[in-house]
Structures are given as structure tokens and as C-alpha cells.
Amino acid sequence: MKKKNKPAKPQVREDERVEKSKKAVLAATYELLTKAGLSGVSVDEVSRRSGVAKTTIYRHWPSRESLLMDACSQLSSRPTVPDTGAIRSDLEQLACGVAARLRQPWATVMPSIIDAAERDKQLADLQSRIHSQMRAAVVTAIERAQERGELPKSQDARELVAAILGPILYRRFFSREPLDEAFAKNVVERALCKRD
């Protein structure tokens, strides 16, 4: 307890300052991303909005791309894998979680990443990482169900993943219809109908 009341050492204050400006840069990047998509983010504009000098930004992120990657990967943390003991409720929880994320403002950034990925190798890697994060928890839930004999080992996990994530992403980005829990649960029910 006593130690906490001591004045912070200069190094700690320096670290705090660095952390604060990094946070401000990432927040400004996020704001620009959701407002204008990937192509709307320039280091100039991030500097202007965050009040952090360009030289400082480039000290932490050597390029615009690395800043984009960092901002995007912070937005796409891996969901935790539910373990309800039944594949249906596990997948329902995951599907509802993905639907909830896609209702958030940052989801609007996704098409600009996918668009850039069509032409830019570095952004294709970023897109692939974001997608892997989204998919990983679903794959784990499927594999656990296969281990306990609830799903046949012959079940192609990637096809089941497509049957779950596909219709949800389709609703958000292609048909732009409401993406509620009832829809997400129906998707899981339909996906699990075919068990081979």
C-alpha cells in the first residue's frame, strides 16, 4: 500500500504519456475508419484529430498500413468459445455474438477492408487475420462436438462455418435486412440439419 502512494518514477510517467498518445492515435484512426472507411485514413488526418505529431505516430507505427492493421486488429478480438456441452447452444451463442458485433459501428469498416484485400496483398493478409479470428471460435466449438461424438468426424468444419457465418454476413452486407437473434438461431438450426 505504501508503495502506491509514492510519486511515480519518471520512466513510469513517460510510459503513461506514450500509452496515452498511442491510445489517442488509435481512437482517431478508429473514428476515421468508421466514418470514411479504409481509404479515408491518412496519417495527416490522424495526426490532426489526435493532436499527436506525425513523427511520434511514425515512431510507433512505421507505416500507414501498420497503423491500420493495429487499429483493425484491436477491433476484431477473438470471441471466447462457449462450452455449454451442446453444439447447438454453443453455435447459437457464437452466431448471436457475431450478429451483435456486426450491428456495431465498426462493422461498417469491414467492406472497405474486403475491397482493399481484392487488390492489396498486405490488406489481404489483414482481412485474412480478421476472418480467422471470427472463424476460430466456431471451428473450436465444432471440433469439440466431434470429439464428444455429437457431430460426425466426417463433417467438414469449413462447410459448417460457411453455413453459419455466410447467411449472417450476407444479411449485414448484401441484403441489409435486420440481423436479430431469431435469425441467427434459425441459421444455426438450418446449418445443423445436415449432419455429414
Add this chain to the structure above:
Amino acid sequence: MKKKNKPAKPQVREDERVEKSKKAVLAATYELLTKAGLSGVSVDEVSRRSGVAKTTIYRHWPSRESLLMDACSQLSSRPTVPDTGAIRSDLEQLACGVAARLRQPWATVMPSIIDAAERDKQLADLQSRIHSQMRAAVVTAIERAQERGELPKSQDARELVAAILGPILYRRFFSREPLDEAFAKNVVERALCKRD
């Protein structure tokens, strides 16, 4: 027969010239779209590539947006509805057709339209028209199957459409895995498993 050998009237030649330059403009727009996405298309660049003067382009298309819409709608013609007499083979044919289209170069334009649709009302309308074209044939096939009693009337057509188009679009744009006929047929089989 005799009439055909007569020299074309000036008006006909004029119409031909107009048609030719419109075609050149649309071809240049298409080329830019597939190469650089929506944001890569400017009237300046279209004029340069097609050799058609900007004033002529603006005579046919009052704005960049109307040119984009015209170029995109030419790319997204409505597929014909198969009528094999069985919903499964109808949907297989449609699913394989969509997969084949998504393997074409122009599919690379789709994410840039979806991206723009997130922020621009006019392009959201265009995206919605392209999607409606893609969906219409599937909906017709489902409704016919409902009429002949092959699918229950309670079947929500939009959910079935999502179960078919969703995984196919997901493979093309999100997981970027091979999109072959075997996958498309599996998608249909899974989608039809749940019949209510």
C-alpha cells in the same frame, strides 16, 4: 433485301457513332472498375482510356454516379430461372450460376460497391438493385416450389435465400476459399434440409 443495299441514312450513321462511343465509354469504365474498384473510376480517366471527350460522356451520363450505375447494371443482368420441376435441381443450377459469376473478374468490383453503400445513399440503391437481381431468380424458384407443394408455404423465402447465397458470397469474399460446384451443391443440400 434491296433496301439493305441502299447506303445508310445519315441518321443511322449518327446513331451508330453514338452507340460506338457509348460502348467504348462503358468498356473503359468496366476496365477501370475491375482494376481499381469504384473509387478508381473518374470521368477524366474514362475519357482518356476510351478516347471519348468528357463533354460527350456527360451528354449521355449526367454524372459520374449515373455512369457507374449504368456500367454496374450491365454487369449484373438477372439470371434466368431454371424450371427443372424439382426445387433441389433448380437451386443447384442457380447456386452454381452465382458461383460461376463470382469467379469472373467483375466480382472484384462488388466489395467496392458494398463499401460505398455503407456511406452513400445513391450507391446503396445501386447495391440494392444488384442484390435484388441476384436474389430474384432464387425467390421465384422457391415460390414455384411452394405453389406445387414441394416446399411448405410457411418457408420464409428470405431465410432460404440467405442460406444459399450467404455461404457462396462468404467463400468468395470472406474466407476466400475455392468456390466450386461441389461446394455450391452442398450448400443447397444443407439449405433444403430444414423444411419449415
